[in-house]
Amino acid sequence: MIRTIFLLIIISIIQVQNLLAQQIPHLQKVGNEQQLIVSGKPFLILGGELGNSTATTMESMEPVWPRLDSLNLNTILVPVYWELLEPKEGEFQYKLVEDLIIEARKHDLKLTFLWFGAWKNSMSSHAPAWVKLDQQRFPRAKSESGESQEILTPFSEETLEAEINAYRHLMRHIKGVDAGHQTVILMQPENEIGMLSSARDHSRLANRKFKEEVPADLIQYFQKNRSELNPEFLEVWKKNGFKTEGNWAEVFGKGLHTDEIFMAYYFAKYTNQISAAGKEEYALPTFVNAALNRPDVKPGDYPSAGPLPHILDVWKAASPEIDFYAPDFYNPRFKHWNDLYVRQDNPLFVPEHRFDNTVAAKALYTIGHYEALGFSPFSIEQIPGEPLSHKEKKLAEVYKVIDQIKPLLNKYRGQGKIEGVLLDKEVSEAKFVLGDYEFTAEHTFNLGWEPDAASEEWEPSGAIIIQTGENEFYFAGFGVSLKMKNLKDKSGRVGILKTDLGCFEDDQWKVYRHLNGDQTHQGRHIRSFVDDVSIQRFELYKYD
Numbered sequence: 374m375i376r377t378i379f380l381l382i383i384i385s386i387i388q389v390q391n392l393l394a395q396q397i398p399h400l401q402k403v404g405n406e407q408q409l410i411v412s413g414k415p416f417l418i419l420g421g422e423l424g425n426s427t428a429t430t431m432e433s434m435e436p437v438w439p440r441l442d443s444l445n446l447n448t449i450l451v452p453v454y455w456e457l458l459e460p461k462e463g464e465f466q467y468k469l470v471e472d473l474i475i476e477a478r479k480h481d482l483k484l485t486f487l488w489f490g491a492w493k494n495s496m497s498s499h500a501p502a503w504v505k506l507d508q509q510r511f512p513r514a515k516s517e518s519g520e521s522q523e524i525l526t527p528f529s530e531e532t533l534e535a536e537i538n539a540y541r542h543l544m545r546h547i548k549g550v551d552a553g554h555q556t557v558i559l560m561q562p563e564n565e566i567g568m569l570s571s572a573r574d575h576s577r578l579a580n581r582k583f584k585e586e587v588p589a590d591l592i593q594y595f596q597k598n599r600s601e602l603n604p605e606f607l608e609v610w611k612k613n614g615f616k617t618e619g620n621w622a623e624v625f626g627k628g629l630h631t632d633e634i635f636m637a638y639y640f641a642k643y644t645n646q647i648s649a650a651g652k653e654e655y656a657l658p659t660f661v662n663a664a665l666n667r668p669d670v671k672p673g674d675y676p677s678a679g680p681l682p683h684i685l686d687v688w689k690a691a692s693p694e695i696d697f698y699a700p701d702f703y704n705p706r707f708k709h710w711n712d713l714y715v716r717q718d719n720p721l722f723v724p725e726h727r728f729d730n731t732v733a734a735k736a737l738y739t740i741g742h743y744e745a746l747g748f749s750p751f752s753i754e755q756i757p758g759e760p761l762s763h764k765e766k767k768l769a770e771v772y773k774v775i776d777q778i779k780p781l782l783n784k785y786r787g788q789g790k791i792e793g794v795l796l797d798k799e800v801s802e803a804k805f806v807l808g809d810y811e812f813t814a815e816h817t818f819n820l821g822w823e824p825d826a827a828s829e830e831w832e833p834s835g836a837i838i839i840q841t842g843e844n845e846f847y848f849a850g851f852g853v854s855l856k857m858k859n860l861k862d863k864s865g866r867v868g869i870l871k872t873d874l875g876c877f878e879d880d881q882w883k884v885y886r887h888l889n890g891d892q893t894h895q896g897r898h899i900r901s902f903v904d905d906v907s908i909q910r911f912e913l914y915k916y917d
């Protein structure tokens with residue numbers, strides 16, 4: 374009897390596990406954060422995006438795979454090109470997509486597909502020839518002076534229909550070949566949508582829409598979410614008297630800012646319909662990426678109307694079938710932009726960051742501080758065949774330690790127990806609180822011990838700190854030194870009871886070295902040097 378009950382319990386556990394594993398990849402709320410779930414388990418993207426043309430043939434990919442292996446990635450972001458998927462209208466070529474999926478599986482990599490459809494960096498360069506050549510059926514956007522652009526207008530029903538058809542076929546096919554494996558985990562419809570060189574499309578179709586009333590669904594969204602709207606957008610609406618009726622210029626005022634709002638609504642609406650149609654076939658989560666604008670540059674001079682922070686409310690209103698919006702980094706002010714993207718519960722994912730010597734530290738910071746869904750430098754394959762450069766080795770080491778601490782990140786996600794720091798010459802110190810302790814993190818170059826500290830450029834350093842008990846913490850990172858203060862007692866004094874350097878093997882913590890003496894500055898600091906990506910477990914205590 375007991376044996377039967379026991380067996381039944383085991384069988385039900387296995388069934389539940391199987392059911393969970395069959396679920397389509399999706400986002401799930403945990404505490405105050407979101408998490409990507411793949412095959413029933415949390416999945417953190419330690420990613421890299423391929424250069425734009427690398428995945429156009431499998432031959433071109435051949436030398437790339439070993440390179441990707443050496444970087445400890447678990448996901449690659451790879452374009453799927455409309456022009457190659459549907460070179461002739463209605464004739465679909467799936468081989469490349471299928472081969473990429475099969476090969477990615479062999480390399481134990483997940484895929485995020487970037488659908489280079491109607492728009493790639495504002496332009497329509499990846500539309501198939503039959504679209505490009507038929508400008509009657511697939512009209513172009515026009516500049517203010519009436520010149521046709523190499524940009525498809527988002528106001529054409531024909532274009533939308535043709536693209537929906539292609540994207541539907543793609544998603545149906547991915548479902549067919551991959552739903553049982555879940556190699557493809559995320560989709561990005563379009564790439565860095567944005568209007569150039571005028572802030573809005575001045576084609577006949579666009580002009581007609583511009584004169585119409587602002588659609589009721591948009592106004593209703595603003596009314597319903599008024600207290601939650603991003604302040605910079607609320608200000609624009611307020612400035613014109615919170616109008617709820619009228620055409621675009623009447624509701625938002627005349628000017629380039631209104632041109633951008635108008636375009637954002639129609640770009641978002643179009644992309645939403647692509648995403649929705651794809652989800653009807655296979656409901657993978659989708660996100661849209663943005664080319665960040667530079668301050669003091671006017672709409673139209675930067676790729677405007679993408680999902681940028683100042684118009685994200687418009688995108689959210691018009692694209693409920695898009696799960697989140699993501700910043701691409703080729704600009705400075707990493708923290709500033711990320712802070713703008715995590716508003717209104719938008720989970721952070723950095724799908725592109727210039728592959729420079731800051732990425733290793735930023736991966737740690739993004740995943741620690743923002744509890745992001747993942748991080749991914751752009752042009753990850755660099756030059757296949759060449760030995761790994763310093764920045765590549767560093768990223769590989771950082772990805773390895775993040776992968777090891779994944780169980781801790783999953784366990785403590787969304788509970789205010791995880792922090793991340795990013796330090797450089799300009800901001801070489803940061804404070805944060807975990808439990809009863811205030812931490813001061815310093816770039817270890819501040820301590821003057823390392824020879825490179827005198828150099829003009831400091832390699833940024835970064836770390837993730839996780840509180841796993843009242844007095845117990847894990848540190849993963851490099852080039853960071855931690856000082857602690859006890860916030861509970863008047864004296865504020867804190868001692869280090871124990872610090873171990875180690876690693877996780879099969880999710881079990883294994884000590885490699887007990888740290889003391891110089892390695893903890895005689896018990897004063899937790900520290901790791903710039904060339905020393907490490908995981909440390911430490912225990913603190915309070916004394917009078």
Ligand code: DGJ
Pocket residue numbers: 425494564565701725751
């Ligand atoms: C951002 C785009 O999204 C990428 O596809 C690529 O073009 C980079 N810029 C720059 O190389």
